[in-house]
Amino acid sequence: MTAPLSATTGALPVDPTATRELSFAEALREALGQALEADERVFLMGEDIAIYGGAFQVTLGLLERFGHDRVMDTPISELGSAGVAVGAALAGSRPILEFQFQDFATLAMEQIVNQAAKIRFMFGGKCSVPVVFRAPTGSGTGGAAQHSQSLEAWYAHVPGLKVVQPSNPYDAKGLLLAALDDPDPVMFFEHKLLYKVKGHVPEAPYRVPIGKAAIARPGTHLTIVASAIMVSRSLEAAKELAEKGIDVEVIDLRTLRPLDTETIIASVKKTTRLMCVYEGVKTLGIGAEISAMIAESDAFDYLDAPILRLGGAESPIPYSPILEKAAVPQVADIVAAAERLAKKRV
Amino acid sequence: MTPTTHVTSDPDGAPASQPVNPPRAFSVFSAAELKTALKKMYLIRRFEEAAEEAYQRGLTYGTMHLSIGQEASAVGACLPLGPSDYITSTHRGHGHCIAKGADPKLMFAEFSGKETGYCHGRGGSMHIADVENGNLGANGIVAGGIPIAVGAALSIKKRGLPNVALSFFGDGAANEGAFHEALNIASIWKLPVIFVCENNKYAMSTSIERALSVKNVADRAVAYSMPGVIVDGNSVIDMADAVMAAMDRAHAGLGPTLIESKTYRLRGHSRSDRNRYRTREEIESWAARDPIGRFEGDLIAHGLATAADCIAIREAAEAEIAAAVQFSNDSPLPSVDHLLSDVYTPVEAKP
Numbered sequence: 001m002t003a004p005l006s007a008t009t010g011a012l013p014v015d016p017t018a019t020r021e022l023s024f025a026e027a028l029r030e031a032l033g034q035a036l037e038a039d040e041r042v043f044l045m046g047e048d049i050a051i052y053g054g055a056f057q058v059t060l061g062l063l064e065r066f067g068h069d070r071v072m073d074t075p076i077s078e079l080g081s082a083g084v085a086v087g088a089a090l091a092g093s094r095p096i097l098e099f100q101f102q103d104f105a106t107l108a109m110e111q112i113v114n115q116a117a118k119i120r121f122m123f124g125g126k127c128s129v130p131v132v133f134r135a136p137t138g139s140g141t142g143g144a145a146q147h148s149q150s151l152e153a154w155y156a157h158v159p160g161l162k163v164v165q166p167s168n169p170y171d172a173k174g175l176l177l178a179a180l181d182d183p184d185p186v187m188f189f190e191h192k193l194l195y196k197v198k199g200h201v202p203e204a205p206y207r208v209p210i211g212k213a214a215i216a217r218p219g220t221h222l223t224i225v226a227s228a229i230m231v232s233r234s235l236e237a238a239k240e241l242a243e244k245g246i247d248v249e250v251i252d253l254r255t256l257r258p259l260d261t262e263t264i265i266a267s268v269k270k271t272t273r274l275m276c277v278y279e280g281v282k283t284l285g286i287g288a289e290i291s292a293m294i295a296e297s298d299a300f301d302y303l304d305a306p307i308l309r310l311g312g313a314e315s316p317i318p319y320s321p322i323l324e325k326a327a328v329p330q331v332a333d334i335v336a337a338a339e340r341l342a343k344k345r346v
Numbered sequence: 347m348t349p350t351t352h353v354t355s356d357p358d359g360a361p362a363s364q365p366v367n368p369p370r371a372f373s374v375f376s377a378a379e380l381k382t383a384l385k386k387m388y389l390i391r392r393f394e395e396a397a398e399e400a401y402q403r404g405l406t407y408g409t410m411h412l413s414i415g416q417e418a419s420a421v422g423a424c425l426p427l428g429p430s431d432y433i434t435s436t437h438r439g440h441g442h443c444i445a446k447g448a449d450p451k452l453m454f455a456e457f458s459g460k461e462t463g464y465c466h467g468r469g470g471s472m473h474i475a476d477v478e479n480g481n482l483g484a485n486g487i488v489a490g491g492i493p494i495a496v497g498a499a500l501s502i503k504k505r506g507l508p509n510v511a512l513s514f515f516g517d518g519a520a521n522e523g524a525f526h527e528a529l530n531i532a533s534i535w536k537l538p539v540i541f542v543c544e545n546n547k548y549a550m551s552t553s554i555e556r557a558l559s560v561k562n563v564a565d566r567a568v569a570y571s572m573p574g575v576i577v578d579g580n581s582v583i584d585m586a587d588a589v590m591a592a593m594d595r596a597h598a599g600l601g602p603t604l605i606e607s608k609t610y611r612l613r614g615h616s617r618s619d620r621n622r623y624r625t626r627e628e629i630e631s632w633a634a635r636d637p638i639g640r641f642e643g644d645l646i647a648h649g650l651a652t653a654a655d656c657i658a659i660r661e662a663a664e665a666e667i668a669a670a671v672q673f674s675n676d677s678p679l680p681s682v683d684h685l686l687s688d689v690y691t692p693v694e695a696k697p
Contacts, residue, residue, distance in 0.1 A: 043504065069504065074531070075527070075530055075531060075534065077527035077530065077531060079493065079523055079524050079527055080493045080496070080523075080524060080526075080527025080528050080530070080531050081493075081527075081531070082493070083490070083492070083493020083494050083496065083497060083524060083527075083528065084493050084494075084496050084497035084500055084528075084531060085497060086493070086494050086497055087434075087482070087493065087494035087495060087496060087497020087498040087499075087500070087501070087511070088497040088498065088500050088501040088504075089497070090477065090482055090494065090497070090498060091432065091482075091497065091498040091501035091502065091511075092501055092505070093497075093500070093501040093504060093505075095497075110487060110490065110524070111490070111493065111494075111524075114486075114487050114490060115485075115487070115490055115494065119475075119483065120688060120689070120690070120691065121468055121688045121689050122465060122468055122469040122473040122475070122483070123464075123465050123468070123469060123473065123475040123477065123483060124463070124464065124465030124466035124467075124468050124469065124688060125466070125468075125687065125688030125691075126464075126465070126475070126477055126478070127475075127477040128691040159689050160689055160690070162690075181693075182693065183691035183693060184690050184691050
């Protein structure tokens, strides 16, 4: 695309349809603002989301636009707030509750797991609980053991919940609007290191369907399945690997429950090698599920090498940056593991 | 307003304070409405007895928590509520469901795990719900329903509706964090919610004397700047009066009220209970304060019903529960093919 330079400033005019860029946090903010505008049943709750704008500034400015009735600061009461969100959803509202950190949502597990996830089923399908729980996840900010976890597999283990984990600003907006349309409870996890990442985001509202993975990079030699920050790390690794003659296909899960098994199976049949890259602790994590799913599928017969999992260390997230980095997969780890996998044969 | 604990009557302590005014419920509700309340008490009593009989005959599957002795608390609290007011209930919830207007046929079928039950056999005794009629469900988690009721009240307030949400819970729930968080939130946001603690003296086997830091659960209301009202939970009229006062407060935008209903469960906690933690004398002393006979006495004393009316009401309730048991027995079991059908709501994707 070419555009004439401005006669007065010499700068390129902004073409909002094609080059409009927002950060991940701005994309979420835009989705929240559009949802609040479009549906008066929607409201936001959370700790320090109104005046302060949220710990990661996702809701910054929404109080000024929508007022305290729609953008509500809660007391530090994760369990109580989650229950309030569930009750409001049952009674016809569309609440979005922000947990300041995913770690703090552990205080609300009762309401999320016993109530929100099960009410529709327990009540014989006679109602739905349309609530969205948002939470920042992951390490890389020096938050240490209680502000850095990646517990998404816990929630993905619970029938009745949907678990979404976008990897880029475009998906962040589209998946959040899809989560808000969804009649069932959605856990919406936002990796902290992505908040400032910029990318193309159309202004008009759009939806990215829940339960559909994306092929972030097509390739032929091996498949990497990842989500959130591990998608960009895997893409970076794929560039290095391409220089070494290894052509990697990167699948961005986007949703952990329901899992898009079809896309993963098709990719593995094509590449014949599978590596799962995830920040959560390796044992009993999302990679275990994907590995087992492939082992049970007809893609198993296509495998030319054992499946490889690259997950978080079997430790809490440490504070010291050198330890913190070592506790979760980095680009170099992905490159090294992929090289090993590419050479292995069954 | 200075929050205070109002003691209307205290069956455990000193003589009950004399109400200044005659009970409001007698002027608000017609004789027919009060007789319907009596019928609901009998429905609850017979429903629980039928559940117990089914257990004794080896016909039940899961556990059950019977509310025999607590009928006045459920019926009195729900008497002022309309179909658009919400309740949340507890594992001991059969009485609350009937008091809110549930159909005993569908309840007994649910209790029996039948397809025709309220939840198509997915929920059972501890999860009977009737969302369309404002019953947001019994709850198997102690205190689980308290913040949910606060959320329903928040939705009511946001939509400008003239309704309230009422949460039933037990004395054990008052020691859960959810109770404290929910009361605080309801208070700061002045939500139209009524907290009804049915204090039956025991959280399973653990007595309030051993588990509660205050003498009365209502004493905790002070910490959340709301009225704490102690009511004789075995009196329909006292319960209805306390809830009406709380509704007035909620409708005026003044926020929540904590009502402590002092009552007693005459049966054990659940079917595993051997009553090791309380004496026969204690149980018998409470059996002598049977809430049904007491309400009948109130109705007859006020000329609202005759003894013959009361017998007819009891017989009608007995017949209705017998029919409910028969309906349940005649009902099919759920189809295994539909096990997964209600986990998620069917959705049509938007573009």
